[in-house]
Amino acid sequence: MANFVLxxxxxxxGWCYRETAQALRAAGHTVFxxxxxxxxxxxxxSAENVTLETHIRDVCGCIEWEELQDVILVGHSxxxxxxxxxxxxxxxxxxxxxxxxxxxxxxxxSLNGLLSKALAPEVAAQFLSAFxxxxxxxxxxxxxxxxxxxxxxxxxxxxRVDRLCRPQALATFEMPLLLTGAxxxxxxxLYILAxxxxxxxxxxxAGKVEGAAGWRVLKMQCSHDVMVDMPNELAAELLKLA
Numbered sequence: 144m145a146n147f148v149l150x151x152x153x154x155x156x157g158w159c160y161r162e163t164a165q166a167l168r169a170a171g172h173t174v175f176x177x178x179x180x181x182x183x184x185x186x187x188x189s190a191e192n193v194t195l196e197t198h199i200r201d202v203c204g205c206i207e208w209e210e211l212q213d214v215i216l217v218g219h220s221x222x223x224x225x226x227x228x229x230x231x232x233x234x235x236x237x238x239x240x241x242x243x244x245x246x247x248x249x250x251x252x253s254l255n256g257l258l259s260k261a262l263a264p265e266v267a268a269q270f271l272s273a274f275x276x277x278x279x280x281x282x283x284x285x286x287x288x289x290x291x292x293x294x295x296x297x298x299x300x301x302x303r304v305d306r307l308c309r310p311q312a313l314a315t316f317e318m319p320l321l322l323t324g325a326x327x328x329x330x331x332x333l334y335i336l337a338x339x340x341x342x343x344x345x346x347x348x349a350g351k352v353e354g355a356a357g358w359r360v361l362k363m364q365c366s367h368d369v370m371v372d373m374p375n376e377l378a379a380e381l382l383k384l385a
Contacts, residue, residue: 145238145385146211147174149370150202150229152220152245153315154288154308156183159219162374163381170382177205179225186309191284193312195254195320199228206236215384217241219370221315223348224248230326239331239384243377244367247334247348250322254315261344285310294367295340304371330357335380337369338362 147167149160157176164174179198181189202225206214214237218226223245230237246257259267273289288308291301336349345367352358361380365373 145172146214147172147381148202148206148211148214148216149174149176150216150218150222150225151176151178152222154182154311155219156185156307156309158183158307159368160370163370163378166375166378167381170385172385175205175209175211177202182309182311183307189285189310189312191312191314194314195224195228195318198225198315199232202226202229203232206233212236213238215239215241215381217243217381218245219243220245220367221254224254224320227322227326228320230329231322232325234325234328237326237329239333240326240329241333241335241381241384242348243335243369244337244343244345245348246344247352248320250324251319253317253319255317256319258344261347262342266342284313286313286316291368296366296368297372300368300371304368331384332358333384334358334360335369335377336360336362337365337367339364340366343367
């Protein structure tokens with residue numbers, strides 16, 4: 144049986160993987176859905192000094208204290224930044240990496256910096272303006288969630304997503320990721336592109352890794368929140384890795 148660690152994206156929490164985790168557990172696998180400091184049920188820990196480093200340590204702590212080995216590590220959206228950092232530090236414990244409509248950073252990249260690479264200049268400027276604008280206009284260094292509608296989440300699920308998402312520290316988006324290259328030894332990597340919303344920065348990353356050694360790219364006809372709109376279909380794809 145496999146060990147899955149499902150890492151959520153910005154503003155979300157472990158709650159977003161509820162149905163996917165249920166399907167994986169029903170198939171007999173072990174599943175953890177850690178929530179980052181400052182969001183979800185840990186929103187009471189929110190502060191402007193929470194950074195990407197904080198979230199990397201959150202997930203490393205889950206793997207270490209649950210004494211997990213042979214992990215299939217999944218990261219959604221911003222979670223791609225997190226799992227890249229985790230894999231760099233714990234490569235001996237990770238079997239496979241799955242980037243779920245996610246950022247794929249290299250050494251020195253920040254999320255905001257990657258947006259500038261992945262989107263047309265005028266679109267990137269709009270995103271970055273929203274990131275910094277909401278954080279600087281009375282939100283104490285926190286960025287308000289982008290509405291589910293922007294990501295083309297199914298109408299039936301939008302109210303739930305908007306209700307449960309919480310502001311996240313701007314520092315998590317601006318901190319550069321420092322890597323040693325240790326995760327290069329992880330041979331199995333899957334990129335799942337959500338192919339039913341735009342303007343998506345994630346087409347850039349899918350295109351960048353397609354055909355690269357060790358990578359496989361899969362397209363799903365879905366909104367950005369694949370685990371919310373197509374939880375069982377996502378579980379089916381993840382089960383193939385097990």
